[in-house]
Amino acid sequence: MVHAQTNATAPAPPASVTTNSPDATRPPRAPTRIDSDSVDFDLTKHEATYRGHVHVDDPQMKLTCAQLTTDLPESGGRPSRIVAETNVVIDFTDDKGQTNHTTSDKAVYLYNVQNGVTNETVTLTGNPQMENAQGTQAGDVIIWDRANNKIHFDNPHMIFRQNLNGATADTNAAAAGTNDLSAPKKNDE
Amino acid sequence: MNAKANITRASLAAGAGLLFAVALGVRAQQNGVQHANNFTTTEYYEPPHQQQIKSILSGAEALPQPGGLLIIKQLKLEMFNPDGKLEWVVNAPECVYDTFKGVANSPGHLQVRTGDGKFRVEGEGFLWRQSDSFLTISNNVRTVIENGAIMNTKP
Numbered sequence: 001m002v003h004a005q006t007n008a009t010a011p012a013p014p015a016s017v018t019t020n021s022p023d024a025t026r027p028p029r030a031p032t033r034i035d036s037d038s039v040d041f042d043l044t045k046h047e048a049t050y051r052g053h054v055h056v057d058d059p060q061m062k063l064t065c066a067q068l069t070t071d072l073p074e075s076g077g078r079p080s081r082i083v084a085e086t087n088v089v090i091d092f093t094d095d096k097g098q099t100n101h102t103t104s105d106k107a108v109y110l111y112n113v114q115n116g117v118t119n120e121t122v123t124l125t126g127n128p129q130m131e132n133a134q135g136t137q138a139g140d141v142i143i144w145d146r147a148n149n150k151i152h153f154d155n156p157h158m159i160f161r162q163n164l165n166g167a168t169a170d171t172n173a174a175a176a177g178t179n180d181l182s183a184p185k186k187n188d189e
Numbered sequence: 190m191n192a193k194a195n196i197t198r199a200s201l202a203a204g205a206g207l208l209f210a211v212a213l214g215v216r217a218q219q220n221g222v223q224h225a226n227n228f229t230t231t232e233y234y235e236p237p238h239q240q241q242i243k244s245i246l247s248g249a250e251a252l253p254q255p256g257g258l259l260i261i262k263q264l265k266l267e268m269f270n271p272d273g274k275l276e277w278v279v280n281a282p283e284c285v286y287d288t289f290k291g292v293a294n295s296p297g298h299l300q301v302r303t304g305d306g307k308f309r310v311e312g313e314g315f316l317w318r319q320s321d322s323f324l325t326i327s328n329n330v331r332t333v334i335e336n337g338a339i340m341n342t343k344p
Binding site: 032036037039040042044 | 330
């Protein structure tokens with residue numbers, strides 16, 4: 001971390017130090033923090049369950065829920081399955097810089113690498129909704145494909161869109177009127 | 190699940206097992222030893238890694254109590270893998286270990302971290318059950334995971 005700050009303001013380092021330049025140009029990633037009322041570590045099942053006022057503060061997203069269960073990864077590894085339950089709220093910024101706010105009863109994060117292909121998804125169920133600059137969208141299931149940067153809505157039965165050309169005061173009315181436009185089809189964004 | 194993961198998890202369970210073993214040892218000597226100061230107990234791996242330290246349990250005081258209880262102050266438990274790498278460090282200012290039930294608990298602070306410090310958990314009040322390797326931290330739990338161990342899409 002010190003190297004990154006130093007290199008940002010100092011002249012180019014000598015050649016012998018430039019091997020660190022890739023790390024120096026990339027700012028250190030902030031840690032992930034999980035706060036909760038309590039936690040259970042089950043070393044037989046290799047999982048941890050956080051309960052009560054669970055807050056996850058990650059550089060790429062913020063999550064709150066009542067209970068969060070994660071497998072215990074190997075040292076230096078990462079969890080392959082995280083389940084957040086009850087009043088799940090996730091705020092994240094996608095690769096386009098757009099902020100998204102989701103609510104659901106349950107969110108399941110899965111991560112695995114098969115045949116060199118990384119699969120990383122967050123599946124929202126239980127009245128899932130996603131709100132962003134385009135409006136609020138809902139579906140039976142919302143799948144956030146993080147590996148491919150796609151968001152999939154399964155049976156998007158409600159879509160509210162803001163009136164991008166009109167006054168914001170009319171947003172609700174306009175949004176309600178767009179319900180007819182939300183055809184019952186799969187919707188990928 | 191690879192061998193490394195197994196070693197890590199096994200080390201944590203083994204370290205707790207060491208605590209249990211030490212407690213049993215003290216219990217056996219309760220009639221002769223009132224307490225121990227600045228104690229350190231080292232456990233080694235089974236062959237072929239018998240030269241490697243498996244875990245080091247240390248404390249400022251160990252006070253045997255009636256009913257098979259043992260009060261340990263300034264507990265520090267360090268667990269190593271067979272390569273000598275420090276895997277886990279557990280710190281607690283004080284805890285009570287029930288040598289009959291194999292349960293350790295305290296209303297006080299508990300810190301658990303990996304050897305590299307990239308995964309750290311702390312909180313107030315804990316219960317450790319040896320029988321099923323179950324640790325509960327009861328209040329004000331704070332976990333820090335360095336280097337994006339969770340939800341890090343882009344390496």
